[in-house]
Amino acid sequence: MANHLEHISEKSTHNNYGIDKHIGHNIEIFFRKFWISLILSIPVILYSDIFQKFFKWAPPDFIWSSYMPLLLSSIIFFYGGWIFIIGAWREIRSYLPGMMTLISIAISTAYFWSIYAVFAHEETLFWEIATLITIMFLGHYIEMRTIGGTQNALRELAKLLPDTAEIIQNDKIKTIAVSELNENDIILVRPGAQIPADGKIIDGESNINESMVTGESNPVFKKKDDFVVAGTINGDGALKIRVTNIWEKTFLAWVIHLVNEAQMSKSRLQVLSDKAALFLTIIAILWWLITLTVWLLVGANINFAVARLVAVLVIACPHALGLAVPLVASISTTKAAQNGFLVKQRIALETARTIDAVLFDKTGTLTKGEYGVIDIFNTENHTKKEVLELAASLNLLSEHPISKAVLTEAKKQKLSLKEINKFEALRGKGIKAFVGEKEILIWGFTLLESNNINVSTKLSKQIQDAGKKWQTIIFVIEDKILLWAITLADVIRKESYEAILQLKEMGIQTIIITGDWENTTKWVSQELGIDKYFAKVLPHQKSEKIKELQALSLKVAMVGDGINDALALTQADLGIAIGAGTNVAIESAGIVLIRNDPRDIEKIIKLSKMTYSKMIQNIFWATGYNIIALPLAAGIFAFKGILLQPAISAIFMSLSTIIVALNALLLKNKNLN
Template identity: 45%
Template sequence: MSESHNNSNHKSHKENNHPSHHESHEQKGYDSHGDHEGYDSHGGHGGHGSHGGHEGHDHGDMIIEFRNKFFIILVVTIPIMLLSPMIQSFMGVDWRFSGDLYIVAVLSTFVYFYGGWPFLKGAVDELKAKEPGMMTLIGTAISIAFFYSIAVVFGFNGEQIFWELATLVLIMLLGHWIEMRSINNASKALESLASLMPNTANRIKEDSDEIEEVKIDEIQAGDLLLVKPGEKMPLDGTIVKGTSQVDESMLTGESVPTEKTVDDEVIGGSINREGSLTIKVEKLMDESYLNQVIEMVKESQETKSKTQDITNRAAKWLFYIALAAGIITFIIWVSIGADINTAIQRTVTVMVITCPHALGLAAPLVVAVSTTLSAKHGLLIRNRPQFEQARNIDAVIFDKTGTLTEGKFGVTDIQSYSDMKEEEVLSYAATIENDSEHPIASGIINEASERNLSLHELTDFNSITGVGIEGTINDKNVKVVSPGYITKQGFNFDDENFNKWSEQGKTVIFLIVDDELKGAIALADQVKESSKETIAALHKRNIKAIMLTGDHQKVANYVAKEIGIDEVYAEVLPDQKAEKVEEIQQRGLVVAMTGDGINDAPALTKADVGIAVGAGTDIAMDSADIVLVDSNPKDILAIFSLSKRTFNKLVQNLIWATGYNIFAIPLAAGVLAPWGIILSPAVGAILMSLSTIIVAINAQLLHRFEME
């Protein structure tokens, strides 16, 4: 192609209604370097990022750790339950024997220190940070149950509740295991980015044409590199020799290869499709475009809100309530003249009644059900807090290519300038383009195939550098060329439709047979059928629809008008995408971002909710909070519906898990003692277990929810 492909001619290109066939391809690809947004890893798991004791571990190792601990504690819990005097009394059996409580004490000690270790360490970490939460509540509960029961074994007047300790640890391990399996927060975003870069490059030695293979870190700025067809660009640079089509889709999400020639810039990680290129290295890895994206992703990950989720906040307040209630209970009983044993029993009962069996399962069970539901409907939830936030979305920012559109060219219009019928114009063009791998060619060939048109016999196929291709059909010279060629050769034609197509940002190619202009074909990235329905449904919910794309303003405006987009930001460079998201957020809007390309990663991460389409790049999906498996924008509506219903169900469970304390804590403290109603620690533990059953049943009712 010509020098018009470099960035300096971008303005002149936009002002010219007759861009060349390949120029329009090139400009679209070049300006679309930023047509997507990104990722969020959220260390920790979901809202439990503050679960101390977890932060230094790999997420996958933590899942295995909790799984293994759960099954081991399950085995140990069985004999603890069977040897418990209270459980035996409920079962109507008597399996007591000399020294049985010492065996239970030994087993419970193992449960406390082995099974409870993650929670005990987490509690210490939370208290050090002065942010008590779920771990502190669990650690407090199991410690009270353990040390009180040990005291009973060694003579303290009361009933041991080792079974309460074992079941609490068991349920907490199960809850955390369920939660971690349900939400895959282990980010592979940065690894996906790094894997795009080749490890070696072919460097041209100074003062010779010899080629040497060197490692990337040995390359210096100014080195000349040879990039053969099919190879990746080792680093950012400028072409000094050669012409080729460069596939930047893995970086930009744009499906159209970019025509590159001398003085054009290339991005490390993009793929050279056709001719050999000699590039001069301009930026080393630390300064490269890809590294900038990596840094933006890192920054977005680190600045993402660290706010604790609703479950952890509930645990925090429940801890304070339990602590205050326990202290007040002890003081009151001592002040009214009760013996120390009675005061301690009342205090322990109060603390046990607040043991978070149900609270520990309230969120994980709902998450497990909603995750299963969402997966069945093509939604993969990666980050729970952001998924819960989806119910509050005010605006959805859409990437254009691959999200609202198919990401591939299709024929939209055909015009004949002679007695040749439209089908014949298409048939001739498809025959010429049949040997080309260009997306424009694919669009023409697919249209001919859908119309069941027969192709002709082609001979003497040849590429016309920079303007198109030609060949011989039925002894006639046939050319498929760009508008630039038509203008240069001085062809006169009815350009009313051409001007309209150009204003819509469509790509136009012309058919010439024996130097006579026969027809024109317009192509464009096809809008997904579901896009218009999605935007209409968003408007019914009073949610703004915004387009953020690196594509041309004309193309973006055309697509926006077709489907009803409210705001359009076009020709946005990669490093500007996350900034645009922040600008929109600064207007007070809660923002969801959808995209499928690598440079969508920082913006996806910066958004309140990042949504990746499943047909996109790995980095976009790793950067998102939610992935649309079917790449259907209409699935966004299901996200909002399920998010709202899941949050409501979560709140219901938290009410069941904690609300009973309003009644149970006063009873445990002994307010009805004057009337002979006193709850023992064992009975308090049983009441606590009942709320766990209610929470489990309520979570399962979410299965009855029908997706929108």
């Protein structure tokens, strides 16, 4: 299974960068060709005229020694240079001439001119050919090593799954390969072991380390009926898990798939850099023709003119420009996954830095989308814990969402429940039971009025305040005497407070847009310090509200989790879906929050700004380099003795590409917290 996921993680590797796309070879091939070319280049250099003149040294003379540079250079050209020629053919066939085309023209021109020069007794360019190809291999090897690091994070994700799993069959534990697991199998995961498949806990509880999958740094407590994710690490408790997803259906495979898709998509800047790279290729070819023509017209010998031609073609290779954006984008999408959010479309991440306003759906986004106990109002001499203990005891046998909320709060406070008898669910009214000899009722407000239960002035005031916030209120009655009131509401995520504060500090407007009632929305808005809210908004009206904001020249992000948010997520400049939301919402969004943590929105904006900055730096460097380098390679300062030999041009071109790659890699060390 791990190998299968590694295959998924590498599906896009050969589509992201120029070298792999055009050539299709791996790093080991470049390394081997570099060493063979280097060894063959040494005799070629030793027998070159420039080496002999500079060091005043004559190499050994033997039969056919004058043809040795031709022989060795031919081997280097066809063994090493053939890779570039194949790459050029692929570029031309796809109507996208680029780096390979320029290098191929350069080495082919130099090679065939040198063959002619041997028999015409002219000066050859064999040592330039040999060193040029060798340096190109070295530069590409270093570059590919650098680029390879950007894929390590995905490969590490793919390796998270263990090779084996312990399956429970007929009360016996058997070890099998993970690839043999099926849905609904029961597996045992021991403390400290990796979870081999997505599943639901049917027995046990533990703290789960989800950091590698969701980016959550703290262990997450999981108990019976909670779902766990393949690739996460079990903590201190043994778990029995029913398998729900295997293979490509696992959450981990989905993460890898989305990151790959994002890395293969293109942002506006990448489209721009691709066009610039194509434009630069055309300029280089025109510059080559101008250079050759001018030098021949001013009376330079053909050997000098060809050398200038080769230098121009090599130094003008647009590889650094072509790599400037996609490498940064690849690193940023992988970094996003490591920090708890998935970039589905690169253009979405690029847009995030420009956002002026963030609209939040309320339920399930800023709130948990489930009832929680807000407060307990008591009229007698009892503590809140005693009230909650009694209420939870009665609610133990009820399936109502309110009952579950009361029980959850009691469990959170580790309260022990009382023994009850004669339990009765009063359909649509409440519940009744006896605790010892006392009759306990839990009712809603309507039953209070119809049964003439007196409410104290103090409690009445507290109930009115809770009602203004549209909180749900249940009443605990003992022997027909009202003792306590418990208020419940959709619980605001504690992370929401910090998320709103972060956005405000960034100067971004925050807005709630929801179909919920005015009072509830107003209370949540005031509680969180939201700038504005729209309540009782229907799904199609949400997208209309976004259009209104966009008409005010605001760049709008929408954060939601439900089907009713799909239109709004699509209409917004940036759609952000909560990972626990519906598939429709996730499909409509450009970015998905894996951890359902609204604080990650700040990280999205930070990463967007960092990514854009790195892209601009790389484009500026790659473009500026060519503006300066092309005239030098053409020999514009030759009258001052400043000339760039083809081999030196190759070094500069390789260094330019490596600088772009290293600058992109600096993004990996940036902290988003």
